[in-house]
Structure formats: structure tokens, C-alpha cells
């Protein structure tokens with residue numbers, strides 16, 4: 001443990017390993033010539049996330065086949081600031097499009113809860129489960145009984161599954177029951193789900209109710225990972241901001257560190273859910289000499305590098321990123337990002 | 350095999366063992382002083398069903414606790430024409446009401462898909478799974494992703510579950526996947542679902558589409574039992590008949606026998622799904638010297654003992670009940686029921 005107390009002030013510093021955002025949302029992910037993916041990696045590294053696992057669903061564009069995967073890769077190749085992994089998104093009719101080569105190029109299979117508000121037919125989901133390589137993860141953002149269907153299929157196929165953006169106490173219950181019966185299921189909650197509610201932000205059904213949020217905090221030991229997810233983007237859009245690829249990324253660690261200073265979380269809780277478990281769940285290569293130095297206990301408004309709307313407004317946080325070091329090189333220091341895109345595609349790693 | 354060809358005509362007879370309706374619907378089941386339960390057993394025995402397993406959900410009344418179970422029992426005791434078994438219906442808040450004595454008096458636990466169009470909260474369903482005796486069956490009429498939730502819970506609790514009134518090809522798929530992975534799941538289809546569709550009867554969402562009906566016929570080897578279920582009652586209500594406890598009961602065997610004469614079913618298919626499998630799934634006591642003699646191949650309109658609306662109208666069927674014998678005594682012969690209520694409560698048998 002390398003925490004130190006600054007002798008001249010009440011704040012202290014702490015060093016994390018390079019953190020992982022297990023569910024990064026990039027609005028123009030597979031839109032031709034979009035710079036969103038690059039911007040997302042800039043925000044990511046500046047926020048301490050040295051690895052981003054990208055949700056392959058975006059704003060009307062998704063990675064569903066060879067062409068969309070190529071488009072997404074070409075949007076970022078050579079210009080990424082953090083390491084990133086791309087996955088394929090299942091649809092009702094694309095199981096035959098996934099040949100061995102394409103599967104090898106993807107980190108995971110994402111089974112979206114709903115496409116255009118319709119669940120994928122069960123027969124198609126079952127076909128995906130049967131054909132997806134057993135050594136590669138399957139993830140989903142399914143909720144409620146859609147989630148139950150997927151957990152059943154995972155159980156029947158004896159497959160691991162990671163559930164992203166858990167919001168609801170019933171879903172936590174399903175997952176914990178499944179874990180208790182040795183089903184290989186893991187899950188994350190979006191960091192915004194721990195700090196913002198649909199009572200605070202009307203027309204934000206992608207945030208939990210206050211009651212569900214309380215339950216999420218109580219069941220934190222069932223939560224394997226924290227993620228940024230898509231809710232910050234959706235909340236920014238609801239707020240009239242238009243939504244940026246950096247939405248919620250800069251807020252993530254300051255929110256969690258503030259909870260540490262309030263005694264609601266430990267630093268180890270963060271390391272476990274933003275590094276150790278993500279590395280294990282997604283089989284990520286270790287990043288040597290990579291760490292994130294943070295300061296805790298200095299109450300101040302969030303300093304944003306990216307000029308986008310934030311639900312924090314002028315409220316104070318008690319944590320900030322001081323420095324981000326990747327492979328021994330300082331890429332971010334006190335609000336300044338080194339313009340050196342050293343991120344790599346680790347989809348096949 | 351005791352089939353014989355009548356030398357003077359083209360029809361033949363066949364003798365079944367006493368048949369079981371695994372899902373009998375009684376509209377006034379737990380309504381005080383209702384005669385529906387007695388009427389249902391009269392219709393049942395006249396139709397060849399010497400045993401009725403009663404769905405504990407009815408028309409605004411359900412068997413959910415000690416009082417409703419007592420009311421249902423008192424409605425029929427000493428006046429039943431066929432053997433009958435009662436079950437308890439799960440709700441969001443009745444798991445604590447089921448003490449050991451009450452559980453011992455019930456054949457099974459029924460988990461209704463929805464109560465007032467809302468699914469039972471998963472935590473309540475999980476509590477029911479945990480507390481219901483392992484040797485007693487659990488049944489449900491859940492569909493779609495509600496069904497997936499229950500199959501998952503059954504799998505997690507290593508419990509057998511019987512799914513009644515399967516209508517949808519996706520549900521058959523879920524069940525057959527589960528069977529393939531050795532989950533202890535069985536299912537029935539309502540006989541009306543094999544012969545009537547929502548295309549034929551508008552405003553009958555409780556009937557399958559023509560496409561789903563075709564799929565049910567194709568997947569018949571996945572179907573463990575046939576039932577009467579609640580769809581005949583609902584269809585009669587839709588037709589403006591008001592609905593009677595005999596709805597669909599008299600139609601059941603003639604419809605199936607007609608399918609035999611058309612080569613779509615074998616007599617063994619019927620015996621398997623209306624006797625052998627029901628006895629096995631529900632652990633029913635065998636009824637000695639009990640059988641049902643039918644006539645096949647004589648095309649005629651259905652002769653109804655009970656003057657209720659029928660979807661058959663004046664169309665012809667090729668099968669009829671000739672005689673029903675229970676414990677060596679003829680209780681029904683050529684349209685006449687012996688007014689001798691010898692049925693017993695086999696809920697605890």
C-alpha cells in the first residue's frame with residue numbers, strides 16, 4: 001500500500017494499478033469517420049482508465065459484423081490513448097455472420113437486452129450461445145426476466161456470463177442466487193447508478209430508484225466490477241447536452257474516491273472492482289509499470305478536461321486524478337494529457 | 350391393446366385407462382357455496398377424466414391459504430364424481446402462510462405467471478422454491494421470459510417443475526433446451542391449443558397463433574401431457590356464453606380421437622399424455638379396474654351432456670366416449686351419468 005498522508009495538508013494520495021472501464025460507451029463507435037472513439041480513449045486515460053472494454057452498441061450504430069467491426073477499428077487505430085477491446089453485438093440474424101476469424105478478433109460477445117425495444121428471439125440467443133467460443137466471455141445488459149432467460153441459457157450451456165449495468169434489487173438477487181449455485185456469472189454496476197437516482201433526474205429510467213440504489217450499496221459484495229456504462233451519456237442527452245464520448249468518465253473516480261472519504265467504500269473496494277476483477281473476468285493482459293495516482297480529501301468542484309455537462313454541477317468532490325502512468329511514462333498529469341496515443345487494440349489479447 | 354373393429358360398421362372401439370386432466374379450471378373454485386367444483390367433476394367423469402388436477406386459480410378466487418383451501422374442499426366434499434387434487438397458488442406475500450400441515454394437504458404448488466397482470470416478485474418466488482417440500486411438484490403457467498425466470502430458479506434449486514398450457518414455439522424451445530441439459534421439467538399443452546387458433550377466434554390471446562400451433566404439433570414429442578386448462582372457459586366467455594365449469598371438457602377426447610382418425614396422433618400418444626405421464630409427473634395413485642371406452646370413426650356432431658357453448662358448433666368429430674368405468678362400476682354410459690358421486694380427494698395421496 002502506497003498511500004501517504006501529505007504532512008502539510010489533510011489530503012492523502014493513493015496509487016492504483018491501471019484501471020479498467022468494463023463498459024465504455026462510444027456514441028459514434030461504428031459510424032464512418034467518427035472521432036468519438038478517439039475522444040473516448042482520451043477521456044479514459046485522463047480519468048485513470050488505462051483499458052476500455054467497449055460496449056459494441058452505440059447511438060444507432062453497433063458492431064454486428066465484419067464491416068462494422070472494421071469501421072470501428074479504423075476509427076481509432078493508431079490514435080488510441082488507452083488500450084481498448086472491441087466485442088461483437090448479437091442480433092436476431094447475425095449468428096451465421098460470425099466466422100472463426102471474426103470471433104478471434106473480438107474480446108467478447110455482447111447480447112443486448114433489447115434491440116429497438118424488442119428482445120432477441122430466444123432461438124437466436126441460443127444459437128449464439130452454441131456457436132460462441134467457450135474461452136471468450138459473453139456479456140449482456142439484460143434486466144428482469146430477459147436477464148433470467150440469459151442466465152438460464154448460460155446455465156444450460158455451462159457458460160460464463162457477465163451482466164453489465166445491474167440496477168435492480170431483483171436482478172442482484174437473481175445473480176446472487178446463480179452465484180450461490182455455482183453458475184459462472186459476474187456483474188457490474190454503472191458508477192452513476194451508485195450516486196444518482198431517477199428521483200433526482202426525472203426522465204432517467206436508466207438510473208435506479210433511490211430504493212434500488214440503497215439495495216445496490218447493501219449488496220456491494222455481490223458486485224464484481226464498477227463501470228462507466230451508457231447511463232452518463234443518456235443522462236447528458238436528457239439534460240440537453242447532446243452527449244459526448246467523455247460523459248461520466250471523468251466523474252467516475254472522483255465519485256468513488258469521495259465515497260471512500262465518507263467511509264462508504266474502501267480503496268481496496270475500488271481496486272477490486274476497477275482492476276482485479278475486470279482483469280480476471282475479461283482475461284486482460286497485465287499492464288506493467290502502469291498506475292494511477294490520486295489525491296483524496298481535498299474538497300473541490302470537479303475539474304473537467306472535457307467541457308461537457310456533468311450531473312455534479314458545482315457540487316464538491318473529495319478525490320481527483322493526479323497522474324496516470326503507462327509503461328513508466330506519464331501520460332496525464334494535473335489536468336494535462338500528453339498528446340501521445342500509445343493505446344493498443346487488445347481485443348484478441 | 351383392446352381395440353376392436355366393429356364388423357357391421359367402419360367404426361372401432363378402444364379402451365383407455367382412466368384419464369387425467371392435469372389442469373382443470375373451476376371458475377368458482379374457492380367461492381363460497383359455489384356448485385362449480387361439483388359440476389366440473391360431473392363433466393370430467395362424463396368425458397373420461399377419472400382424475401382432475403385442479404388449477405388453484407379461478408375466476409377472481411384462488412386457493413392461496415388455509416381458508417380458501419377449506420372453502421374449495423367444502424364446495425366438493427362428498428359430492429365429487431371424479432377424483433380430484435387441489436394445489437396452493439403462490440402469491441407475493443403468502444409464503445409464510447404455508448405451514449407444514451397446509452403443504453401436506455396440497456398436491457402441488459402453482460406459481461401463476463401473473464396476478465392482476467403483474468408477475469410475482471422474484472424474491473417471493475425464490476422464497477416459495479426454498480420452502481416448498483422437495484417431494485411435491487411445482488407447476489406454472491408462465492410464458493416467455495417469466496417462464497425463463499422460473500426455469501432458472503428451478504435449475505438453481507434443483508427442483509422439478511411442470512409447465513402447463515405451453516403455447517409458444519420459444520417456450521417449447523426453452524423447455525426442450527432445459528430437458529436436454531437434464532433439468533427436470535415437464536409440460537403440457539391445452540387441447541384447445543392444438544385445434545383452435547387466435548386467427549379463428551379474434552380476441553382469444555390465450556390461443557396460439559396458427560404458426561405456433563403448427564410448431565406445437567411438430568414438437569409433440571416434447572409435450573409430456575395434454576390438458577383442458579382454462580382456455581375453453583375463456584373462449585366461452587369471449588363467445589358470450591358466460592363460461593361453465595364444463596367448458597372444453599367434453600370436447601377434449603373427441604378432438605383428440607378425431608386427430609387419431611386423421612392420422613395426426615396415435616392412440617398411444619393419447620394414453621401417454623392423458624394417463625402415463627400425468628400419473629408419473631404428479632405421483633398419482635393408480636385406479637384399478639378403471640377405464641374409458643371410446644368409439645372412433647363415426648363422424649357426427651359432438652353430443653354434449655352439458656348445454657354450454659362449444660367452438661365445435663355443428664362441425665363433425667370422429668370420436669366419442671362410450672363408457673366410463675371406475676373401480677369396476679359403470680359411471681357413464683352413452684350420454685347418461687350415474688348420479689353416484691364416488692370421487693375422492695387425492696391431494697395428499
Ligand SMILES: [Zn+2]
Nearest residue numbers: 001002003014
Ligand atoms: Zn493506499
Ligand SMILES: [Zn+2]
Nearest residue numbers: 017018286287
Ligand atoms: Zn494490472
Ligand SMILES: [Zn+2]
Nearest residue numbers: 015291293325
Ligand atoms: Zn507512480
Ligand SMILES: [Zn+2]
Nearest residue numbers: 322323333334
Ligand atoms: Zn499534483
Ligand SMILES: [Zn+2]
Nearest residue numbers: 350351352363
Ligand atoms: Zn386400441
Ligand SMILES: [Zn+2]
Nearest residue numbers: 366367635636
Ligand atoms: Zn392408471
Ligand SMILES: [Zn+2]
Nearest residue numbers: 364640642674
Ligand atoms: Zn371395459
Ligand SMILES: [Zn+2]
Nearest residue numbers: 671672682683
Ligand atoms: Zn354404445
